[in-house]
Amino acid sequence: MSILLLNGPNLNLLGTREPHIYGADTLADVERRFIDEAKSLGFAAQCFQSNHEGALIDRIHAARLDGTRGFVINPGGLTHTSVALRDAFAGVALPVMEVHVSNVHKREEFRHHSYISGIAEGVIAGLGVMGYSAALRFLAAKLSKA
Numbered sequence: 001m002s003i004l005l006l007n008g009p010n011l012n013l014l015g016t017r018e019p020h021i022y023g024a025d026t027l028a029d030v031e032r033r034f035i036d037e038a039k040s041l042g043f044a045a046q047c048f049q050s051n052h053e054g055a056l057i058d059r060i061h062a063a064r065l066d067g068t069r070g071f072v073i074n075p076g077g078l079t080h081t082s083v084a085l086r087d088a089f090a091g092v093a094l095p096v097m098e099v100h101v102s103n104v105h106k107r108e109e110f111r112h113h114s115y116i117s118g119i120a121e122g123v124i125a126g127l128g129v130m131g132y133s134a135a136l137r138f139l140a141a142k143l144s145k146a
């Protein structure tokens with residue numbers, strides 16, 4: 001059973017990008033911990049980051065055929081703009097956990113709306129990179145019960 005961690009635009013810059021907002025951990029740190037923690041919960045994990053909406057959508061479609069049982073995604077700025085990303089998740093019909101490192105609700109108004117939340121099992125914002133772990137634990141528990 002495999003869980004796919006997706007990160008959208010600009011999250012490859014984690015650790016150097018606005019560290020007062022996003023912290024000091026890099027994407028490599030996040031992905032390594034995600035894989036290790038998934039393993040400890042009895043799951044395999046795959047990780048994919050792209051700055052391109054279409055590449056993320058193609059990866060979501062591919063997940064239908066590669067044993068993926070659910071997604072954890074930080075869609076980055078696509079959260080607030082992408083109907084197409086939401087439609088991809090709806091089309092694949094596997095559980096999705098949405099993660100934001102920052103508390104988007106404490107920030108600019110344009111970050112308050114998410115196209116993804118309406119199809120997500122849960123939404124985590126403002127826990128820093130610990131949010132990825134919280135999302136993984138919830139999803140693993142849900143999939144273990146299914």
Ligand SMILES: O=C1C[C@@](O)(C(=O)O)C[C@@H](O)[C@@H]1O
Nearest residue numbers: 010074076077100101102111
């Ligand atoms: O790129 C990002 C990162 C983010 O998803 C977060 O993790 O807090 C919040 C988004 O508004 C922003 O565009």
